[in-house]
Amino acid sequence: MDLGLDGKVALVAGGSAGIGLAIARDLVREGATVSIAGRDAGRLAKARDEIAADLGAVVGTRVLDLRDTDGARAWVEDTAAEHGAAHIVVSNAGGPPAGPTGAFGPDGFRDAVELGMIAHIGLVQAALPHLRRAGWGRVLMVASETIRDIIPQFALSAIARSGLAAYAKTLVHELGPGDVTVNVLAPGYTATDALLGGLTGDLGAETARVAAEAGIPLGRVARPEEVAAVGTFLLSARASFVTGTVQVVDGGRSLGM
Incomplete structure (x- = not known):
């Protein structure tokens, strides 16, 4: 399937590992110029070096x-100047620490909002x-399933990242007619360094245990490339009428409508 990304210029934040790297690899495969x-x-x-060797x-x-x-602004300006345009931006950053609301003071909430929203x-x-x-653009903000469920x-993840959904919805209306879309990707438990760093022993058994404890019907956590496939579609020409959405990729864990 041709995703219409050949020749597009893309910036992928958090692109050195996990979901961000998987999205970057997909974009390269589709012919995009990627930073x-x-x-x-x-x-x-x-x-x-891995992308150079593999692709x-x-x-x-x-x-x-x-x-x-x-x-972030300098990165965008330098990339656009080098390649003559910028068409795609993927905003992606680490998540705030885990814990209930009572585990954090006001500074913890401020830090979470700064990072998660x-x-x-700022990058977008x-x-x-x-x-x-350019007259054509795709914005994808990578958040978490906690934005929906x-x-x-x-707690901090849900509170900080929920603002991205509101930002996407309002930005879509401000952009108006044209071919620039804005979407939020909300992955669930995924086999990234953040999750695997705490796992020991047989990886398959451990990720299955995490899935069971989290209540994931498919019985495992996601692979980064599975989440990236959804994100890459949202960045494509094929998704030209998909905008202002929050796309959850969680293996069916969420019970929210």
């Missing part, structure tokens, strides 16, 4: 903490003028 950003220079270099493509890299608004908005706002200028032990 990835992340906080760890070593992991970025490893991701760049025969060169991706740009930028060491960046997404909370650095000026740094404001950082995403920096990219929007380029998407409008609250999990009490991940």
Whole structure:
């Protein structure tokens, strides 16, 4: 299936590992020019080298903490200047610490909102003028299933990331007619470093245990590439009439309508 991404210029934050890296790889396969950003220079270099070896493509890299608004803007401007345009932006950052609401004071909530909402908005706002200028654009903000179905032990995630849904909905109406879409990807338990870092022993058995405890009907956690496949579709020309949505990818765990 041709996703209509050949020749598009994409920026993928959090692109050195996990879901972000899987999305970046998909975009490269589809012919897009890709720049990835992340906080760890070593992991970025490893991701760049793996993509070059596996897919025969060169991706740009930028060491960046997404909370650095000026740094995010500079990444967008430099990428657009180098390649003549910017069409796709994927905002993706780590999640806040786990725990119930009573485990955190006001500063903890401020930090969570800064990471889980404001950082995403800053990157998107920096990219929007380029998407409008190109006349074609895709915005994808990677959040969590907690945006749709609250999990009490991940209170900060639910509180901070819920704002992205409201931002996406209002931004869609502000953008008006045209071919620029805005969507939120809300993955559930996924086999990323954040999850696997706490697992020991047989990986399959451990992830199945996590799935059972979380109540995932499919009996396992997601693979990053499974989540990325949904995200890549939302970034594609095929999804031209899908905008303002929150797309949950959680193996059926959520019982919300």
